[in-house]
Amino acid sequence: METISENACFGGIQGVYSHRSASCDCDMTFGLFLPAEAQDGPVPVLWYLSGLTCTHENAMVKAAAQGWAAEQGIALIFPDTSPRGEAIADDEAYDLGKGAGFYVNATKAPWAPHFQMYDYITKDLTELVFEKFALDASRQAITGHSMGGHGALTIAMREAGRFSSVSAFSPICNPSGSDWGRKQFEAYLGSDESKWAGHDASLLMAEHGFDGPVLIDTGTKDQFLDLLKPEILAQAAAAKRQEMTFRMQPGYDHSYFFVSTFMEDHISFHAEALYA
Numbered sequence: 001m002e003t004i005s006e007n008a009c010f011g012g013i014q015g016v017y018s019h020r021s022a023s024c025d026c027d028m029t030f031g032l033f034l035p036a037e038a039q040d041g042p043v044p045v046l047w048y049l050s051g052l053t054c055t056h057e058n059a060m061v062k063a064a065a066q067g068w069a070a071e072q073g074i075a076l077i078f079p080d081t082s083p084r085g086e087a088i089a090d091d092e093a094y095d096l097g098k099g100a101g102f103y104v105n106a107t108k109a110p111w112a113p114h115f116q117m118y119d120y121i122t123k124d125l126t127e128l129v130f131e132k133f134a135l136d137a138s139r140q141a142i143t144g145h146s147m148g149g150h151g152a153l154t155i156a157m158r159e160a161g162r163f164s165s166v167s168a169f170s171p172i173c174n175p176s177g178s179d180w181g182r183k184q185f186e187a188y189l190g191s192d193e194s195k196w197a198g199h200d201a202s203l204l205m206a207e208h209g210f211d212g213p214v215l216i217d218t219g220t221k222d223q224f225l226d227l228l229k230p231e232i233l234a235q236a237a238a239a240k241r242q243e244m245t246f247r248m249q250p251g252y253d254h255s256y257f258f259v260s261t262f263m264e265d266h267i268s269f270h271a272e273a274l275y276a
């Protein structure tokens, strides 16, 4: 692992690091905020998965999360959204290829050799951060924005028992029924839709639910509402009688102005579960 930068931040450290990912077979970069408490021992962790076109950097500089995390003594991890490098396959569309890994393990060409983002998050980066930093693996929560909200919800439901709580800002809720999902799942996973179901938050909610609290915020003026389909997730959660706070926030759009506005709520929500 290589340290790219470390800056003092709210009494802790905002770092950026790069490392070799075995799953993605390339070098990857991530951000990690460590609160001051990490100097005395392992602290709880909130994973933040980003959306389309993002790197590790967008949320790190625009989500206004570090101050609230410092207040709660919680670390934040900001992974990248896809493999990176000259030799890595890409598409000219912003929503496929680099910046658009969708948190799945691709099985189809040309994506399969590097687009292994599910394993990258849940295995490679997980092993690295718990080995190298003062983080408490028994206290983890997960959140994300848009494609990253899809990643947070699906990973939380699939990795049962690992996360105390899950939240999402304007998540893609039903990718197998949306143009933000169908194109990418077909490219990465192939045309057999039965292989998509395990990466669709609404279908996972209907079948498994989540053993813990869920918080979802989406803006009523989100320009991508028809692609996000929050109502499909709400219906699945209601049918499952899932413990969930589901909010449509009046006037807010899809941007980081929306994410940063509700970041305090999300970090407080996770802190309650992480310190329960």
Ligand SMILES: N[C@@H](CCC(=O)N[C@@H](CS)C(=O)NCC(=O)O)C(=O)O
Residues within 6 Å of the ligand: 050, 051, 052, 053, 054, 058, 062, 094, 145, 146, 147, 254, 255, 256
């Ligand atoms: N570029 C796309 C939208 C991409 C987009 O809105 N990405 C969101 C996540 S889905 C984002 O966070 N973008 C980066 C940023 O705002 O910093 C478009 O104009 O249609």
